[in-house]
Amino acid sequence: MATYTPMIQQYLKIKADYQDAFLFFRLGDFYEMFFNDAIKASQELEITLTSRDGGGEERIPMCGVPYHAAANYIEQLIEKGYKVAICEQTEDPKQAKGVVKREVVQLITPGTVMEGKGIQEKENNYIAAVTQYDNQFGLALCDLTTGESLVALCSSFNELVGELYTVGAKEIVLSKEFPENLRKQLIDRCQAALSFEENIDVDVDFIKITKQLKDEKLVQTFARLLTYLQRTQKRSLDHLQNVTEYYLNDALKIDLYSKRNLELTETIRSKGKKGSLIWLLDETKTAMGGRLLKQWIGKPLINQKLIEQRLSMVETLMMNYFEREDVRNLLKEVYDLERLAGRVAFGNVNARDLVQLKKSLLQVPLIDDICQSLKNEQFLIDSLDSCSDLTDMLEAAIVDNPPLSVKEGNIIKDGYHQKLDEYRDASRNGKTWIAQLEQQERQRTGIKSLKIGYNRVFGYYIEITRANLHLLPEGMYERKQTLSNAERFITPELKEKETLILEAEEKIVELEYDLFVTLRENVKQFIPRLQNLAKHLSELDVLQCFATVSEKRHYTKPMFSQKGEVILKEGRHPVVEKVMDAQEYVPNDCFFNEERKLLLITGPNMSGKSTYMRQVALTAILAQIGCFVPATKAVLPIFDQIFTRIGAADDLISGQSTFMVEMLEAKNAIAHATSQSLILFDEIGRGTSTYDGMALAQAIIEYIHEHIGAKTLFSTHYHELTVLEEQLSSLKNIHVQAIEENGKVVFLHKIAEGAADKSYGIHVAELAELPKVLINRAKEILQELEDSSKKLQKSEDNKVVIKEEEDVISQLSLFEETPKSSTKKATVNKNEQAIIEQLKSVNLLEMTPLDAINELYRLQKKAKQ
Numbered sequence: 069m070a071t072y073t074p075m076i077q078q079y080l081k082i083k084a085d086y087q088d089a090f091l092f093f094r095l096g097d098f099y100e101m102f103f104n105d106a107i108k109a110s111q112e113l114e115i116t117l118t119s120r121d122g123g124g125e126e127r128i129p130m131c132g133v134p135y136h137a138a139a140n141y142i143e144q145l146i147e148k149g150y151k152v153a154i155c156e157q158t159e160d161p162k163q164a165k166g167v168v169k170r171e172v173v174q175l176i177t178p179g180t181v182m183e184g185k186g187i188q189e190k191e192n193n194y195i196a197a198v199t200q201y202d203n204q205f206g207l208a209l210c211d212l213t214t215g216e217s218l219v220a221l222c223s224s225f226n227e228l229v230g231e232l233y234t235v236g237a238k239e240i241v242l243s244k245e246f247p248e249n250l251r252k253q254l255i256d257r258c259q260a261a262l263s264f265e266e267n268i269d270v271d272v273d274f275i276k277i278t279k280q281l282k283d284e285k286l287v288q289t290f291a292r293l294l295t296y297l298q299r300t301q302k303r304s305l306d307h308l309q310n311v312t313e314y315y316l317n318d319a320l321k322i323d324l325y326s327k328r329n330l331e332l333t334e335t336i337r338s339k340g341k342k343g344s345l346i347w348l349l350d351e352t353k354t355a356m357g358g359r360l361l362k363q364w365i366g367k368p369l370i371n372q373k374l375i376e377q378r379l380s381m382v383e384t385l386m387m388n389y390f391e392r393e394d395v396r397n398l399l400k401e402v403y404d405l406e407r408l409a410g411r412v413a414f415g416n417v418n419a420r421d422l423v424q425l426k427k428s429l430l431q432v433p434l435i436d437d438i439c440q441s442l443k444n445e446q447f448l449i450d451s452l453d454s455c456s457d458l459t460d461m462l463e464a465a466i467v468d469n470p471p472l473s474v475k476e477g478n479i480i481k482d483g484y485h486q487k488l489d490e491y492r493d494a495s496r497n498g499k500t501w502i503a504q505l506e507q508q509e510r511q512r513t514g515i516k517s518l519k520i521g522y523n524r525v526f527g528y529y530i531e532i533t534r535a536n537l538h539l540l541p542e543g544m545y546e547r548k549q550t551l552s553n554a555e556r557f558i559t560p561e562l563k564e565k566e567t568l569i570l571e572a573e574e575k576i577v578e579l580e581y582d583l584f585v586t587l588r589e590n591v592k593q594f595i596p597r598l599q600n601l602a603k604h605l606s607e608l609d610v611l612q613c614f615a616t617v618s619e620k621r622h623y624t625k626p627m628f629s630q631k632g633e634v635i636l637k638e639g640r641h642p643v644v645e646k647v648m649d650a651q652e653y654v655p656n657d658c659f660f661n662e663e664r665k666l667l668l669i670t671g672p673n674m675s676g677k678s679t680y681m682r683q684v685a686l687t688a689i690l691a692q693i694g695c696f697v698p699a700t701k702a703v704l705p706i707f708d709q710i711f712t713r714i715g716a717a718d719d720l721i722s723g724q725s726t727f728m729v730e731m732l733e734a735k736n737a738i739a740h741a742t743s744q745s746l747i748l749f750d751e752i753g754r755g756t757s758t759y760d761g762m763a764l765a766q767a768i769i770e771y772i773h774e775h776i777g778a779k780t781l782f783s784t785h786y787h788e789l790t791v792l793e794e795q796l797s798s799l800k801n802i803h804v805q806a807i808e809e810n811g812k813v814v815f816l817h818k819i820a821e822g823a824a825d826k827s828y829g830i831h832v833a834e835l836a837e838l839p840k841v842l843i844n845r846a847k848e849i850l851q852e853l854e855d856s857s858k859k860l861q862k863s864e865d866n867k868v869v870i871k872e873e874e875d876v877i878s879q880l881s882l883f884e885e886t887p888k889s890s891t892k893k894a895t896v897n898k899n900e901q902a903i904i905e906q907l908k909s910v911n912l913l914e915m916t917p918l919d920a921i922n923e924l925y926r927l928q929k930k931a932k933q
């Protein structure tokens with residue numbers, strides 16, 4: 069190996085410990101990167117790649133960013149999922165013998181970043197650790213920005229993945245021994261950064277926050293996370309809250325697929341918030357409330373008492389409009405106390421943050437007054453700890469508008485500290501003395517424009533313009549500086565005062581900084597109380613948010629039935645209703661009971677089947693998070709799990725085909741659903757050929773009916789399946805209506821009992837303005853198929869059997885139709901003859917697509933008579 073220079077050797081040694089991170093190597097005013105780091109960083113950050121001689125045979129690739137602008141570059145790398153190790157000089161270069169000592173002072177990673185673009189106000193930033201124990205997985209979560217620490221035991225790998233997805237973990241810490249195939253799935257599915265840590269013993273300083281944990285597995289898993297944080301952050305983690313164990317069984321379970329499908333927190337297509345349930349609901353006024361809302365949506369409750377408690381609180385807030393509006397206005401003024409506490413612990417709050425803190429705390433007694441005035445058996449709320457001792461402390465110490473910098477003074481109030489007041493007096497007196505001197509010298513010399521100024525190089529000086537110089541007696545002052553149009557002078561007296569003033573000012577700045585740091589340390593002791601207050605305020609915020617949305621959108625308080633029945637009167641899809649304007653949305657009822665557990669939904673494409681199914685699921689979820697629901701009456705059971713198979717979104721991330729995803733989702737539901745669950749299967753079997761698909765769909769329906777008994781909404785384009793109603797006792801057909809109105813096909817979006825008569829695939833294709841020629845051809849093919857190819861017969865045992873005459877139709881599911889089971893007579897009656905004549909006379913080329921549909925619709929209707 070070529071002999072590198074000592075500095076490059078030092079670099080390589082440090083880099084060896086941080087293989088998976090960009091090493092920001094401090095060199096004077098820059099952070100430099102070398103070798104592959106440099107090549108990659110120059111691309112990712114779009115900065116110039118250079119090279120330097122490092123003693124080896126070839127020049128070493130290098131790029132760098134200025135130290136003062138590093139934050140922005142680090143942010144960009146973290147945003148892209150990378151890690152950055154910050155390596156500083158740890159001794160004064162002037163005193164160093166040989167190469168300056170350097171050390172990594174912090175490893176910044178997606179899961180540990182404290183500020184910047186990656187940190188969303190209303191989102192938690194979780195880092196997770198996982199330990200495998202046979203079939204179980206210990207899970208530890210921590211949000212460093214808020215100090216929240218959680219642990220849970222997952223009873224399967226799927227459960228673990230679902231949970232990590234729900235909380236949106238940004239980084240996962242594992243043992244190197246964690247099985248590789250599982251590791252890969254975890255990282256892929258959660259799109260998280262990967263890190264390793266082997267130690268599973270809790271540091272003695274942190275035993276106090278884990279002592280309430282009973283299960284050693286959880287303690288170990290938390291220890292893995294904690295050790296990783298200590299090792300990489302190398303700074304105070306004092307704000308970590310007591311570790312709370314939570315139980316996945318305490319929540320309504322919605323697996324990963326279903327959470328995505330139901331678009332609870334992001335839409336499938338854009339992955340953005342807009343159009344999701346949280347987008348509709350978010351009327352929170354604080355960042356903490358926004359985060360809690362997301363947590364609640366991720367984990368609806370299953371304990372009726374807890375749900376009803378929330379609902380009662382929401383009801384009270386809903387009925388008291390003025391109080392609620394006041395609370396909302398007050399909450400708006402409340403700063404993010406949780407994250408502030410985190411930054412206090414990390415030691416990076418400034419004086420402005422503390423003023424914000426004070427202002428926030430000043431709102432608390434007002435909020436508390438309102439809450440206490442509403443208090444009754446419906447609205448049980450603890451009184452809020454406004455931390456008035458902290459407010460007083462901050463009020464006494466910090467001025468109202470401090471500067472951003474904490475090292476330039478002007479932070480601490482007069483009267484807070486005696487010594488500081490003395491220095492300030494000295495400085496102020498000095499300045500008054502100087503002002504007086506100016507007056508005095510003007511009179512003495514008769515020069516009106518004489519002035520006393522100050523600059524950093526010469527200090528205080530007396531300035532006289534050139535035009536007035538002749539008025540000044542020679543030798544009165546000591547000449548100091550000559551400018552083009554003025555002369556500057558000093559006097560011994562002036563210099564004496566100057567020394568006093570400058571000394572005082574220097575001391576003021578130093579002392580203010582010290583006082584500020586002490587104050588900041590003192591605030592640390594309030595962290596647990598602030599966190600507790602934050603918790604109460606964020607709950608109140610989410611409850612007022614529910615009340616606000618419920619009132620604005622005319623939601624109803626749901627009731628819960630023990631008998632497992634569902635009664636939804638005039639239910640709506642909360643998000644579609646909002647998007648499309650409430651007047652246009654057609655409300656629909658939904659009923660389930662013991663005799664009616666499986667609803668088979670048929671109806672034209674685009675008529676509203678998927679919307680209807682989702683609205684039922686979203687209504688159940690809203691009810692179980694404690695919000696009112698979009699209906700005029702709502703009785704619901706408490707569901708234990710919700711499963712969905714909706715949409716054809718390919719799972720691109722994991723590289724599985726649509727049909728595979730479809731089957732995985734179906735399997736997941738079938739394996740885990742109980743009679744207390746809700747299942748939505750939307751057009752299952754679409755991803756394969758007609759007969760495969762139909763066979764699977766039927767088998768799935770039968771299985772759910774016989775073995776599970778879950779409340780199920782099953783939409784299908786296989787009309788053949790509607791005969792199952794005769795055979796399965798608790799299956800009922802429903803359909804979405806379409807009618808002909810003024811000669812036009814109109815989708816009513818209205819659910820009615822019974823099966824739909826047919827599908828309207830070609831109509832929709834026409835509406836989508838596919839070429840006319842193509843549409844006409846499709847109609848021809850359809851006609852041929854109807855006439856000859858496919859015959860459906862009922863066998864003796866009443867099961868649906870398909871007789872295949874030509875193979876070709878199996879791939880034509882898009883255009884398929886339901887032929888009547890009776891064989892058509894070859895003869896053409898009078899009516900039919902008339903229709904044929906009319907059909908012949910239609911001038912297709914002169915018609916708009918819509919006219920064509922309507923004509924077709926009219927003719928078909930006639931043909932059916």
Ligand code: ADP
Binds near residue numbers: 671680817
């Ligand atoms: P399907 O699943 O039957 O193909 P969708 O549920 O996707 O139909 O609905 C198609 C469109 O119809 C939706 O995007 C929506 O704009 C509209 N729609 C659905 N249900 C309703 C309703 N109840 N009221 C008004 N418009 C609706």
Ligand code: MG
Binds near residue numbers: 674677678679750
């Ligand atoms: Mg659909």
